[in-house]
Amino acid sequence: MAPAATTIDDKTARIAAYANRGREKKTVESFAPADENRLTTEQCRAWTDDGFFLLRTAVPLDVCEEIDSFVLETVRRMDREGHRLDAALVSAGSFTVPEENFPARVQLPEDKVSKLYNLHRKDRFRHLARRDDLGRIMAGLLGPDVDVFNSQYIFKNPGAWGQPWHQDSLYFAFDRFPQVGLWLATSRATVENGCLFVLPGSHREPLHEHLPDSRPGANLGYLEIRDQDFARETAIPMEPGDVLVFHSFLMHRSADNASSERRTALVYHYGAAGTRHTGLPSPTVDWMPVVRKGALVAPGTYRPWDEWRTQTRLGIGLGLYRIQKLVERIRS
Numbered sequence: 001m002a003p004a005a006t007t008i009d010d011k012t013a014r015i016a017a018y019a020n021r022g023r024e025k026k027t028v029e030s031f032a033p034a035d036e037n038r039l040t041t042e043q044c045r046a047w048t049d050d051g052f053f054l055l056r057t058a059v060p061l062d063v064c065e066e067i068d069s070f071v072l073e074t075v076r077r078m079d080r081e082g083h084r085l086d087a088a089l090v091s092a093g094s095f096t097v098p099e100e101n102f103p104a105r106v107q108l109p110e111d112k113v114s115k116l117y118n119l120h121r122k123d124r125f126r127h128l129a130r131r132d133d134l135g136r137i138m139a140g141l142l143g144p145d146v147d148v149f150n151s152q153y154i155f156k157n158p159g160a161w162g163q164p165w166h167q168d169s170l171y172f173a174f175d176r177f178p179q180v181g182l183w184l185a186t187s188r189a190t191v192e193n194g195c196l197f198v199l200p201g202s203h204r205e206p207l208h209e210h211l212p213d214s215r216p217g218a219n220l221g222y223l224e225i226r227d228q229d230f231a232r233e234t235a236i237p238m239e240p241g242d243v244l245v246f247h248s249f250l251m252h253r254s255a256d257n258a259s260s261e262r263r264t265a266l267v268y269h270y271g272a273a274g275t276r277h278t279g280l281p282s283p284t285v286d287w288m289p290v291v292r293k294g295a296l297v298a299p300g301t302y303r304p305w306d307e308w309r310t311q312t313r314l315g316i317g318l319g320l321y322r323i324q325k326l327v328e329r330i331r332s
């Protein structure tokens, strides 16, 4: 008898098995910032005690609008070029993940998308990732040599479910921790439309077991922590341009979008330069220098070879993905 077609649940179960492997070995040696002189006293306290801090009005509104427009145009271009937006796909150096709970009446290509990855080498995104104040904060938290290694724009369309409680480092197959997340609200983020919730101080917890999201139809790769008391969760409502800086062991989630408006965010992840992969290379990880020997890398610095390498890796990933789909179709 032919095996049943692979479902999102099967894939998420495989992602969970892979992500949880060796999680006890992922540890953090110190919870103090690497260089307190680059941070304010309050940032140092918040980082050490809570595992996060907010930068209000950090990014001008016109930059948020440019980010939104660029992403929408990219997704629409992918759609015009005939790419399926309802399957994880790679195009022109970008990588989309579909939304599983998109509205029944899809009007625009972006209605079907959950995430667009790999933006940080592109002009405005590269400049933002290396902005003086943000680079200084990352050097304060991580030390004198820092890279940005992941970027994703997250659509949370009306009706989309939130991402359940998780710790980002579970997803990172690296030889050292922590990493630092930077979550920029490009729209308002409210409890109603899907803002983040954090559990203050939970960055001091080891990485917990993450189980596949139990809601049938949850997005690909959504994993959740169930063995923790979340009674002290704190909502983080944000205005466009606000930035949340958070430790990669911090437990956090986002709410469902119960409103009629889209909630959007741009997320970067930073890590110490020289971090090595302990597992398979991921198509969503691409190391780009931000700080070297304590000095910020000029925002315009761009090495085409690096981008080419990423695109090649993404192309190979897409090829393998297509072969896998073909095999699945033949077997079912």
Ligand SMILES: O=C(O)CCC(=O)C(=O)O
Pocket (backbone or CB within 6 Å): 154, 156, 162, 163, 168, 194, 252, 253, 254, 255, 265, 267
């Ligand atoms: O923006 C969201 O809805 C979830 C983001 C998140 O939890 C993450 O990027 O780790």
